[in-house]
Amino acid sequence: MTDLNTPIKNLPRIGEKYAKALKKLDILTVRDLLFHFPFRYDDYSQKFSIKDIPLEQDITIEGKVTDIKTTRTWKRKIFLTEAIITDDSGSIKVIWFNQPYISDTLKIGKSVRISGKATTDKNKLFFSNPAYELASRVPTNTGRLVPVYPETGGVTSRWLRWQIQMLLKLNLKLTDSLPSDLLEKLNLPLLEKAVQQIHFPNDLDRAVISQKRFAFEEMFLIQLKTLQVKSSWKKEKAVDIEFDEELVKNFIDSLPFKLTNAQKKSSFQISKDLGENRPMNRLLNGDVGSGKTIVAAMASLQTMEAGYQVVIMAPTEVLARQHFENLSKLFAGYNFNVALLTNSYKILASDNTTRPNLLKKIQSGEINLVIGTHALIQKDVRFKNLALIVVDEQHRFGVAQRAYLQQEISTINDGIKDKVPHFLTMTATPIPRTLALAFFGNLDISILDEMPAKRKKIITEIVNSKKRGLTYEFIRKEIKNGRQIFVILPLVEESKVLTEIKAATEEHKRLSEKIFSDLRLGLLHGRLKSGEKENVMKDFKDKKIDILVSTAVVEVGIDIPNATVMLIEDADRFGLSQLHQFRGRVGRAEHQSYCFLFTSSDSSKTKARLKALVESENGFKIAEKDLELRGPGEFFGTRQSGIPDIAMENITNVKLIQVAREEAQNIIKSDPELKKHPQLAEALQKFSQKIHLE
Ligand code: ADP
Ligand code: MG
Numbered sequence: 043m044t045d046l047n048t049p050i051k052n053l054p055r056i057g058e059k060y061a062k063a064l065k066k067l068d069i070l071t072v073r074d075l076l077f078h079f080p081f082r083y084d085d086y087s088q089k090f091s092i093k094d095i096p097l098e099q100d101i102t103i104e105g106k107v108t109d110i111k112t113t114r115t116w117k118r119k120i121f122l123t124e125a126i127i128t129d130d131s132g133s134i135k136v137i138w139f140n141q142p143y144i145s146d147t148l149k150i151g152k153s154v155r156i157s158g159k160a161t162t163d164k165n166k167l168f169f170s171n172p173a174y175e176l177a178s179r180v181p182t183n184t185g186r187l188v189p190v191y192p193e194t195g196g197v198t199s200r201w202l203r204w205q206i207q208m209l210l211k212l213n214l215k216l217t218d219s220l221p222s223d224l225l226e227k228l229n230l231p232l233l234e235k236a237v238q239q240i241h242f243p244n245d246l247d248r249a250v251i252s253q254k255r256f257a258f259e260e261m262f263l264i265q266l267k268t269l270q271v272k273s274s275w276k277k278e279k280a281v282d283i284e285f286d287e288e289l290v291k292n293f294i295d296s297l298p299f300k301l302t303n304a305q306k307k308s309s310f311q312i313s314k315d316l317g318e319n320r321p322m323n324r325l326l327n328g329d330v331g332s333g334k335t336i337v338a339a340m341a342s343l344q345t346m347e348a349g350y351q352v353v354i355m356a357p358t359e360v361l362a363r364q365h366f367e368n369l370s371k372l373f374a375g376y377n378f379n380v381a382l383l384t385n386s387y388k389i390l391a392s393d394n395t396t397r398p399n400l401l402k403k404i405q406s407g408e409i410n411l412v413i414g415t416h417a418l419i420q421k422d423v424r425f426k427n428l429a430l431i432v433v434d435e436q437h438r439f440g441v442a443q444r445a446y447l448q449q450e451i452s453t454i455n456d457g458i459k460d461k462v463p464h465f466l467t468m469t470a471t472p473i474p475r476t477l478a479l480a481f482f483g484n485l486d487i488s489i490l491d492e493m494p495a496k497r498k499k500i501i502t503e504i505v506n507s508k509k510r511g512l513t514y515e516f517i518r519k520e521i522k523n524g525r526q527i528f529v530i531l532p533l534v535e536e537s538k539v540l541t542e543i544k545a546a547t548e549e550h551k552r553l554s555e556k557i558f559s560d561l562r563l564g565l566l567h568g569r570l571k572s573g574e575k576e577n578v579m580k581d582f583k584d585k586k587i588d589i590l591v592s593t594a595v596v597e598v599g600i601d602i603p604n605a606t607v608m609l610i611e612d613a614d615r616f617g618l619s620q621l622h623q624f625r626g627r628v629g630r631a632e633h634q635s636y637c638f639l640f641t642s643s644d645s646s647k648t649k650a651r652l653k654a655l656v657e658s659e660n661g662f663k664i665a666e667k668d669l670e671l672r673g674p675g676e677f678f679g680t681r682q683s684g685i686p687d688i689a690m691e692n693i694t695n696v697k698l699i700q701v702a703r704e705e706a707q708n709i710i711k712s713d714p715e716l717k718k719h720p721q722l723a724e725a726l727q728k729f730s731q732k733i734h735l736e
Contacts, residue, residue: 328490
């Protein structure tokens, strides 16, 4: 018996070969296939008789095959199938390339439907490569709104339609997680209807409303999760750290600069949270270079001075090391022990202790501040009295992974009984308001929307990659003046990491051998061992490298004040926020800095997009623009978040988010554990599992 959990390879028409291809689309079970939704529809619902066929318009005709033959063009070795389709009103020619098997299906005398756009050749109308199917078949590929799916090698939309239609015919039992009264209230279709209509809609309205239902469902689950985490977090106890004005004032006075008002305000909000006996749960939302580290340092300082331990987590080892160095300096005048703990470093603390030794020191409380990667709290690290966790996030974080992290944190094993640490997350790039609303509803938010003064504007230019010679000359001049350069290689899809590394390696070779053979070049990419990465970064920092060629791994937070040029190849492949991140890697000292966005695209759309970067230095504005142009899926990195595209597409839909939030609040208020909503509880649990998977 086939049910939703049946592995796809057990279906009679699929088998191992297709199962393997489908896996690339994350389709493993019948459920996955049934929930593999189209991303658009071809509208072939308009039917015409042959004599009335309009030009260049998606339509359907129905007629008899009155002639068909397949030939092979010798020159180009292409199969050419030519058919004549005839109805009461006339005839039309149809051609297909490289689909010789068509003549097996469309035999002379058969009735067929043809869907597509007719074009003309010497004033004669014909169809080229249209969709087709026998008229006796239920309209699937022609004659209706036809779904177009995300595809992969060997798996076409045509094939998917066929498979999905079979599944729909089985009338499998689908349990609706959304309460029917809620659906009714919101005018959304029941699950079974929505699944049917999202694949094979009767009309566009019904397709849209079905999409809306799924978007709502996902957003609703996100909000439920968020609210649950928030309310459970609220029930927890934390140590209250009294505000020590003297301490903070002295620290601020010791800094070589004045805090921005935004830094002061955020810091004040954080201090206030720390003073409560409930755990803080705050997001520090700020642009690159807005000075988040100092704000985190002030929170850490207060916590440590009160006698408690602090953990700071960074997304990469390189960054953890950088935080370690910066914070060690900032706290040099205090009597705190700061340690770096990651999986791969041999040197773990300021006094070169071994790992077991360090773990002992952390557990005994001798170490006050531990800096490391996320692995830090998942390992068997025990604390004496951990009271604050700071997470410096990557640009692309999983949506509810933070919530998950919090659950982990609340189970941290330490000596303060029944208390959980205060929690501060920092964004690496600003998050637009709508997104913050959608995903961080469980957090209080502090915003650093003000950049430290005296920073020079980074001169940003879009460069046609044909004109690279001039840029290289410029780079040479900068290096002569003692400066350093970043060269970033284009982003390649996640599945093609190797291509990306190859590109970086080749560019490194090309530049070292052909362009800058007299200079010192370094290469950085994700496949280097972390020790090697570390060495390259260290050499760059120590000015032993003039030009660092890198893949996007360099993206987050690396601080090289002496670097003045950020050259990005094929810049159009990156999102604006990411480019802004790269740009933020230069201009970190007094030198005038530059960002060159190379592109070989002549598209005016691309140029307009990149121009947003030339025109603005405001990360919040750029992020809004990025979101608007590429959609939140790209902005957030859908794959990592586990949120389906369809929900992602709707994240800019503030109304949807608000409704989802309100309804989630209603349910949680009357039924906090979802005892009266077992289906919903189950869906939420599945959803949570899905988004934890990294
Ligand atoms: P980010 O928010 O990107 O993490 P950082 O905390 O790394 O930014 O700060 C970027 C740089 O700006 C650091 O070198 C830091 O010392 C410096 N900085 C932070 N706050 C100020 C300020 N108020 N005035 C001047 N420089 C500052
Ligand atoms: Mg930072």
